[in-house]
Amino acid sequence: MPRHRRNILSSPQMFGAHSVIPVTCLSPDDSGDDDEATTPADKNELHHTLKNLSLKLDDLSTCNDLIAKHGAALQRSLTELDGLKIPSESGEKLKVVNERATLFRITSNAMINACRDFLELAEIHSRKWQRALQYEQEQRVHLEETIEQLAKQHNSLERAFRSAPGRPANPSKSFIEGSLLTPKGEDSEEDEDTEYFDAMEDSTSFITVITEAKEDRKTEGSTGTSSVDWSSADNVLDGASLVPKGSSKVKRRVRIPNKPNYSLNLWSIMKNCIGRELSRIPMPVNFNEPLSMLQRLTEDLEYHHLLDKAVHCTSSVEQMCLVAAFSVSSYSTTVHRIAKPFNPMLGETFELDRLDDMGLRSLCEQVSHHPPSAAHYVFSKHGWSLWQEITISSKFRGKYISIMPLGAIHLEFQASGNHYVWRKSTSTVHNIIVGKLWIDQSGDIEIVNHKTNDRCQLKFLPYSYFSKEAARKVTGVVSDSQGKAHYVLSGSWDEQMECSKVVHSSPSSPSSDGKQKTVYQTLSAKLLWKKYPLPENAENMYYFSELALTLNEHEEGVAPTDSRLRPDQRLMEKGCWDEANTEKQRLEEKQRLSRRRRLEACGPGSSCSSEEEKEADAYTPLWFEKRLDPLTGEMACVYKGGYWEAKEKQDWHMCPNIF
Known part of the structure; x- marks a missing residue:
């Protein structure tokens, strides 16, 4: 039974x-x-x-x-x-x-x-x-x-709290003490279970002591810390950020339509995205700003005059100071910009043809969609060129969003042959669940001059409620190939950067916990870079800078794949958000269809083992090509030429129909 x-x-x-x-x-x-x-x-x-x-x-x-x-x-x-x-x-x-x-x-x-x-x-x-x-x-x-x-x-x-009459004023920012690289490097930011922005007590530290010029010369002569006379650097480093903006023959716009007052429950959407790659989550335009990631990448050039100044430096360590200030300045536009840029369509491009007022030409192309990756090349008539391929990796961790730009940035000066390489730091958007959204930068950046082996180690100190440090603080040291410190850098990534020349260095007495700091005797600080004030009414225009306001301005003669021609982004800028959401869905569906066709064309017999490899094998960028980077040992997309010639002829027959 x-x-x-x-x-x-x-x-x-x-x-x-x-x-x-x-x-x-x-x-x-x-x-x-x-x-x-x-x-x-x-x-x-x-x-x-x-x-x-x-x-x-x-x-x-x-x-x-x-x-x-x-x-x-x-x-x-x-x-x-x-x-x-x-x-x-x-x-x-x-x-x-x-x-x-x-x-x-x-x-x-x-x-x-x-x-x-x-x-x-x-x-x-x-x-x-x-x-x-x-x-x-x-x-x-x-x-x-x-x-x-x-x-x-x-x-x-x-x-x-903000309106309380007895509220104490913000403490003045002090650059006397700073922090340097921790042995963990950037990898320490990848632990999803660690709120790294609340623990910075174990970082290697240094102390700077400002001394009188006479004492410095005497000390310098006896120690031989630097072979460069500080007074000779004044012409290049002094007032580096006070360069007047170039005048353009073309009248640029100074405003865009005000942002509509749309209410949106962020948590209602983000609560379903914990741990997921944000680029794979369909998001309404309500979370965006009317610029693409390619345009945001181009915004890094806002303080290009720092590199124009650096061309005239005869000392490689002085030049490194300006390059470091330029690398920090690229984050100044993010302090109020918590909105997400549009994720570009595969094959989308963005050009910035500003030889007349900025002295440069810039071209970006979206070379991969999963993961999202953009290639960028800049040529300046002042004697430098910059190129990079940046892949954005972003994760929602529950209480905050981590945005990790992956890829190396190259900067080369033609006259001296100095070739600088560095990588971007981690951006973090806080208060996803409760409170007002705010953004922070954290992590270590090492800038290397591969010709002289000079190095600059920058540290972006993450904000902590329990830290006595000023918010958004950045510190660093510029050293030569022998490891000898020449300059101490200090400032904040949202306001300004200064450099102080080192005339003597020595270890301090061990503290009670056994830690030892390096003491640098320096001259008075020199201003390297200061942020431009925001335009009037910026709070109603997504906190765009003067340059950002011009990036999506309509221009004749650009490629049909240019971000300025993207219809959903244009509708959002005009304030038509409902229509923009409808258009965004249409474009995404069109892109998915194109992707399926490419993958089918790749065929089951392809050598590609994963879907991403198969997609990369099936798609070929138009203006960039994959090459092995001899300095980093990584494969990266490098500009292969032809864009500006095609623009001059107005021959765009090779461009895909993505919009």
Whole structure:
């Protein structure tokens, strides 16, 4: 009896899909995706599933009754046949049939008992599941309401604090003490479980002491710290940030339409994105600013005059100071810019043809979509060129978003042959759940001159509620190939950078915890770079700088793939956000279709092992090509030429139709 019951319960013909329904519908999702919110559509689907389960259980109950009824009828018929007078041969056959009918009755009873048990269990657990799901839904709604209330209270407290009459003034920024690279380097930022922006106590530190010029010369002469006379550097380093902006023959716009006052619950969207790559999540334009990532990359050139100044430096360590200030200046536009730039379409380009006022030409192209990667090349008539391929890796960590730009930045000065290489730091957007959004930069940057082996080690100190350091602080040291320090850099990535010439260095006495700092005797600080003030009404124009306001301005003669021609971005800039969202969906669907066609063309016999490799193999950039970088050992897209010649001829037949 038990054996028959086990066989029947495991039989796919008897139970089939019916036994699977409660498991697949109500077990946890093991697909690997993030938990989704319980939307009205989800609730309807749940009720529909439970209703189908109830109907199937009714069918099983009906089958139970029918089998019992027909089994009893069959047994009666066999009993009647046994009472008839029939030949002995037929009697033997009837006996066999009777035995088989008895076995069928036993098996049917076992199946009926199993169905009855299943029916009772399913009915009991169905009620439990419904109660549990209802409870979880209520708890989720209650949690969301609590978080929303906390956010409102947090904002009210912030406003009350800012308006309090007895509020102390912000402490003045001090550049006397700074921090240098930790042994962990950039890899320390990758631990998802560590809130690295709250712990900076173990960093290697230094102390600078400003001395009088006479003492410095005397000390310098005895120690031989530097062979460059500080007074000779004044012509290049002094007032480096006070260069007047060039006058353009073309009148550029100075404003864009004000940002519409759209209310949007950020948490309602971001709560489903924890741990996911943000570039793969469809986001409404409400989270964007009307610029593409290619245009944001071009914004790094806003303080190009620092590099124009650096061309005239005769000392490589002085030149390194200006290069370091330029690398820091690229972050100054991000302090208020918490909105997300548009993720460019594959093959999208952006040119900045400003030889007349900026003395440079810049070209960006989106060379990969997954992961999003952009190649950039800049030529300056003042004697330098810059190129990079930046891949954006971004993750939502729950309370904050980490944005990690991957890839090396190259800068070369034609006259001296000095070739500088560095990488970008990590950006973090805080207060995703509660409070006002704010952005911070953190991590270590090492700039290397591959011709002289001079180095600059910069540290972006992450903000901490418990730190005495000024917010957004940056410190660094410029040293030569022998490791001898020449300049100390200090400032903030959102305001200004200064450099102080080192005339003597020595180790300090060990502190109580056994740590030792380097003491640098320096001359008075010289201003390297100072941020331009924002345009009037910038708070209503996405906090765009003067340069950013001109980047999406319509221009004739650009390639048909240029970001200025992107329709959803243009509609958003005009304030038509609903139309922009519709257009964005159309473009994304068009891009997905093109991607499927490329992958199909790549074919199953391709050597590509992964989908991303297959996509990279199937797509070829138009103006850039993959080459091995001899300095970093990495493959990177480098400008291969032809764009400006095509623009001069207005021959764009090779450009793909992406908009």
